[in-house]
Amino acid sequence: MMEETTKDLEGVVFSHEEVADGFRFLQIRIDGHLPCARPGQFVQIRPSRTTTTPFLRMPLSVSHVDRVGSTFGVLYDVVGPKTRALSDMNEGDRIDCLGPLGNPFPDVPDDARPVLVGGGIGVPPLLHLGTHLRSTGMDPILIVGARTAGKHLPLELLSPASEHVRLATDDGSLGHHGFVTDLLAQALKEEDKPVVYTCGPHPMMAAVASATESADVRCYSSLEEYMACGFGVCVGCVVERRTQANSPYDQFTRVCVDGPVYDATEIVW
Ligand SMILES: Cc1cc2nc3c(=O)[nH]c(=O)nc-3n(C[C@H](O)[C@H](O)[C@H](O)COP(=O)(O)OP(=O)(O)OC[C@H]3O[C@@H](n4cnc5c(N)ncnc54)[C@H](O)[C@@H]3O)c2cc1C
Ligand code: FES
Structure with a gap:
């Protein structure tokens, strides 16, 4: 059965390989039900539950979903401490994920x-x-x-x-x-x-x-955007909207919960 709600998930590294310069493809098999991540949604990943380093999870977009095998994939570039720690993970290692998070891409009109x-x-x-x-x-x-x-x-x-x-x-x-x-x-x-x-x-x-x-x-x-919590609490991911609002709460939007997908005309680039 597929579930759509955000969940604190524990999974296992199913496969992990370099696919381009610095770019790695990680597939994670989830224990129990695989939440149904729609295109545009992301997960917050931490390499291990047993260490506090790195402390924060990192947001990564879901690039692949295999419902039959109960796995999903992420593709990431190794750029700093969190992605470096992730790149050290091997098949069979346990991994901590929160997701799916954020809103998916809207549907494409039939004639487009x-x-x-x-x-x-x-x-x-x-x-x-x-x-x-x-x-x-x-x-x-x-x-x-x-x-x-x-x-x-x-x-x-x-x-x-x-x-x-x-x-x-x-x-x-x-x-x-x-x-x-x-x-x-x-x-x-x-x-x-x-x-x-x-x-x-x-x-x-x-x-x-x-x-x-x-x-x-x-x-x-x-x-x-840079994110910390990934679920709307820390306000670390805000960007400015184009429309003039009466309050800063409406002028700015939290990418993790209101996005990450926006109509491009809504955003101050
Ligand atoms: C919704 C969402 C989806 C994402 N999906 C992917 C993905 O599919 N694949 C992937 O490789 N990365 C993705 N990212 C970015 C990824 O989360 C960061 O690259 C990662 O957290 C960096 O952590 P670090 O500790 O390795 O590096 P840090 O030390 O945090 O950063 C290293 C370098 O990368 C830059 N950087 C870090 N985070 C970002 C960011 N969000 N945007 C632009 N530059 C950044 C920093 O300026 C710095 O130069 C996504 C981010 C968000 C918010
Ligand atoms: S990352 Fe914390 S509110 Fe968006």
């Missing part, structure tokens, strides 16, 4: 063509989204950017999310030499009714938000 635009650590939630959309008969375009070829996830991980994967690198070592926004501009010209879903570094998402707003195209952005 989903265009997914990801960069760096923002690609994982789009893989879950693309795979889900394909299972409903949709045909998403997936545009992925990275600094250099070695930072791109392998096609085996990208292709389940789209039959139309378009790659860009900042240094021209793979795919289009330039930014994802160049490939997005091309896709927006080709499609009659595109709807854009994006996740990645802040400047990339700001550029995507600006391009889609100019083209009058709906865009949903998943924000990956």
Whole structure:
């Protein structure tokens, strides 16, 4: 049976491997029921219950769900103490997770063509989204950017999310030499009714938000802000909304509980 509520879960490392430069793919098997994480939702993970270092859990987007095997996957870049501690975990190690958290990407209108635009650590939630959309008969375009070829996830991980994967690198070592926004501009010209879903570094998402707003195209952005608690208590993850509100409580939004997915026109970039 699937459950949708957020749960404090204990699981076991099912598989764990490096899939690109510094990028690791971790699959976790959950003891008992696997909560049904929808595309765009995330989990808070701590490498072990038996140590307080690192003290805080880290938010990671769910990139894969295998309900039959009761496993879910995350893809992460090793950037600091928490991700380094996670990278030391081996198959069979016990792992502490809280989730699923946050709100999923909204549904795609029937007559629209989903265009997914990801960069760096923002690609994982789009893989879950693309795979889900394909299972409903949709045909998403997936545009992925990275600094250099070695930072791109392998096609085996990208292709389940789209039959139309378009790659860009900042240094021209793979795919289009330039930014994802160049490939997005091309896709927006080709499609009659595109709807854009994006996740990645802040400047990339700001550029995507600006391009889609100019083209009058709906865009949903998943924000990956710094987080502490992940469930609305610490107010450590707020971003400013564009609308002028009477109170700071309405002017700012907590990404962990109100997001992480927003209509791009709602946010002050
Ligand atoms: C909702 C959500 C989903 C996320 N999903 C993923 C994911 O699928 N894969 C993944 O690799 N990471 C993801 N992240 C980011 C991930 O949580 C951080 O990279 C991680 O917590 C870093 O911890 P650390 O102790 O290893 O590094 P830290 O010491 O905390 O940071 C190391 C470096 O990374 C930068 N950094 C840390 N956190 C962030 C952030 N949130 N945004 C931008 N830069 C940051 C810091 O500026 C610093 O330069 C997500 C974040 C959020 C909020
Ligand atoms: S991370 Fe604590 S309120 Fe969002």
